Amino acid sequence: MLSFAEENYLKTIYHLSTTDKEDVSTNAIAETLHTKPASVTDMIRKLSNKGMINYRKYHGVSISDEGKKVALTVVRKHRLWEVFLVDKLKFNWDEVHDVAEQLEHIKSPLLIKRLDEFLNYPKYDPHGDPIPDENGEFQIKPKVPLSALDLNASGIIVAVNDSNSLFLQYLDKIGAYLGAKIKVLDKIEFDNSLEIMIDNKRTVFISKEVSENILITE
Amino acid sequence: MLSFAEENYLKTIYHLSTTDKEDVSTNAIAETLHTKPASVTDMIRKLSNKGMINYRKYHGVSISDEGKKVALTVVRKHRLWEVFLVDKLKFNWDEVHDVAEQLEHIKSPLLIKRLDEFLNYPKYDPHGDPIPDENGEFQIKPKVPLSALDLNASGIIVAVNDSNSLFLQYLDKIGAYLGAKIKVLDKIEFDNSLEIMIDNKRTVFISKEVSENILITE
DNA sequence: AAATTTATTTAGATTAAACTAAAAAAATCG
DNA sequence: CGATTTTTTTAGTTTAATCTAAATAAATTT
Ligand SMILES: [Mn+2]
Ligand SMILES: [Mn+2]
Ligand SMILES: [Mn+2]
Ligand SMILES: [Mn+2]
Numbered sequence: 001m002l003s004f005a006e007e008n009y010l011k012t013i014y015h016l017s018t019t020d021k022e023d024v025s026t027n028a029i030a031e032t033l034h035t036k037p038a039s040v041t042d043m044i045r046k047l048s049n050k051g052m053i054n055y056r057k058y059h060g061v062s063i064s065d066e067g068k069k070v071a072l073t074v075v076r077k078h079r080l081w082e083v084f085l086v087d088k089l090k091f092n093w094d095e096v097h098d099v100a101e102q103l104e105h106i107k108s109p110l111l112i113k114r115l116d117e118f119l120n121y122p123k124y125d126p127h128g129d130p131i132p133d134e135n136g137e138f139q140i141k142p143k144v145p146l147s148a149l150d151l152n153a154s155g156i157i158v159a160v161n162d163s164n165s166l167f168l169q170y171l172d173k174i175g176a177y178l179g180a181k182i183k184v185l186d187k188i189e190f191d192n193s194l195e196i197m198i199d200n201k202r203t204v205f206i207s208k209e210v211s212e213n214i215l216i217t218e
Numbered sequence: 219m220l221s222f223a224e225e226n227y228l229k230t231i232y233h234l235s236t237t238d239k240e241d242v243s244t245n246a247i248a249e250t251l252h253t254k255p256a257s258v259t260d261m262i263r264k265l266s267n268k269g270m271i272n273y274r275k276y277h278g279v280s281i282s283d284e285g286k287k288v289a290l291t292v293v294r295k296h297r298l299w300e301v302f303l304v305d306k307l308k309f310n311w312d313e314v315h316d317v318a319e320q321l322e323h324i325k326s327p328l329l330i331k332r333l334d335e336f337l338n339y340p341k342y343d344p345h346g347d348p349i350p351d352e353n354g355e356f357q358i359k360p361k362v363p364l365s366a367l368d369l370n371a372s373g374i375i376v377a378v379n380d381s382n383s384l385f386l387q388y389l390d391k392i393g394a395y396l397g398a399k400i401k402v403l404d405k406i407e408f409d410n411s412l413e414i415m416i417d418n419k420r421t422v423f424i425s426k427e428v429s430e431n432i433l434i435t436e
Numbered sequence: 437a438a439a440t441t442t443a444t445t446t447a448g449a450t451t452a453a454a455c456t457a458a459a460a461a462a463a464t465c466g
Numbered sequence: 467c468g469a470t471t472t473t474t475t476t477a478g479t480t481t482a483a484t485c486t487a488a489a490t491a492a493a494t495t496t
Contacts, residue, residue: 003482003483005482005483005484025443025444026443026444026445027442027443027444035483035484035485036484036485036486037443037444037445038444038445038446038484038485038486038487039483039484039485040444041444041445041446042445042482042483042484043483043484046482057444057445057491058443058444058445058490058491058492059492060444085329088336089329089332089333089335089336090332091328091332095328098326099324099326099328099329102324102325102326103324106317106320106321107320108316108317108320110309110313110317111303111307111317114307114308114309115307117307118306118307221452221453223452223453223454243473243474244473244474244475245472245473245474253453253454253455254454254455254456255473255474255475256454256455256456256457256474256475256476257453257454257455258474259474259475259476260452260453260454260475261453261454264452264453275461275474275475276460276461276462276473276474276475277462278474
């Protein structure tokens with residue numbers, strides 16, 4: 001049985017190895033977990049001894065099959081709980097992450113099985129991220145950052161890259177949400193900001209940074 | 219913010235001080251928490267420094283107002299989660315305690331508020347124990363152990379004294395549940411066992427021990 | 437290819453929560 | 467009451483997870 005800390009390390013290593021490169025550096029882990037590189041070295045030695053990761057001194061770590069299984073279970077739990085909070089307890093999508101960070105460590109296979117059933121086997125969480133099934137399988141929707149759309153092209157918001165509260169609250173404010181239709185009205189060369197139309201009714205200007213964190217299906 | 223361990227100590231001290239005497243002994247705490255008296259001494263010094271309990275060396279501890287507030291919040295969370303598991307996730311009443319022991323430590327006032335609302339403000343958990351409200355208030359139903367009923371007297375099961383799985387599974391087996399009607403058909407002098415009728419249809423013999431752990435309202 | 441910078445590991449400490457063994461206080465009993 | 471037993475505390479360790487400072491390896495830059 002793994003500790004909360006161990007589970008969090010595995011989740012981080014898994015995420016970094018899929019979003020960045022397969023081999024994850026000590027510093028990258030330290031940065032995501034807001035901890036010091038020396039602490040990371042201690043923990044990766046432990047996880048390596050438990051067979052959860054592959055570790056070569058000074059050369060970073062990669063996740064093992066066993067470690068990936070654990071990481072995907074934690075991710076599954078995190079996202080199922082987020083769905084529960086939004087769908088059943090009326091949380092807003094910007095309020096769920098921190099609570100899910102706690103709930104994801106509850107150990108009870110029956111609980112997760114029943115929760116999944118209760119939620120009617122959701123495939124995506126409130127931020128558009130896919131929920132792995134019991135076997136760790138999940139489908140990634142084809143999606144591109146809004147910043148990559150051509151002028152006058154349109155699409156549907158399917159996910160966000162950043163689940164930070166401030167970003168999500170900003171999206172609420174401009175009327176953007178998962179499922180909203182977006183059309184690119186103008187691309188401002190000067191700062192790469194965009195003028196977009198949301199749901200055929202509202203026109204707003206958004207910064208390059210925002211457009212890179214909104215994911216669209218065309 | 220208190221750790222899981224601190225919360226568990228406070229819950230235990232609170233329970234012991236209401237079921238047993240107001241002043242709780244080091245040994246009693248150690249026994250309930252399956253830990254050693256020396257560990258308890260360390261922890262009660264810490265909780266005392268935090269103002270959660272009143273401690274006089276060699277004379278046991280009593281819970282402070284602040285400590286009681288914390289303990290009641292933990293109890294409230296534990297019991298609300300048990301209701302959730304049984305009512306929403308179809309857990310049996312003997313399957314919920316261990317999971318609730320984990321869930322009771324999740325820190326999110328909003329979560330508990332919304333959960334309470336979602337469950338429609340339940341007053342009792344699946345074992346008949348009262349759920350404290352946001353202010354720590356709760357009502358205790360008048361209840362007596364089944365062992366105290368007179369011959370031919372009858373009543374309704376309102377709670378159980380022991381939430382141990384094996385006991386609850388035994389109750390399921392004989393058809394006893396919260397709300398069931400019980401009539402005492404015979405009191406066996408030899409071993410203080412009882413012959414009872416459940417819901418006017420089933421007759422069973424139960425031991426003294428069982429009859430002491432079933433709580434009845436007359 | 438050497439010098440410098442950056443990344444990583446090691447060494448040594450700290451804190452929380454447990455433990456064992458021994459000492460000390462309180463309670464009980466002859 | 468004084469001796470014995472029980473309870474509680476103290477002293478000293480252990481393990482997990484963190485930290486700082488120093489040492490070492492790897493990468494980068496002259
Ligand atoms: Mn999240
Ligand atoms: Mn999410
Ligand atoms: Mn319980
Ligand atoms: Mn209960």
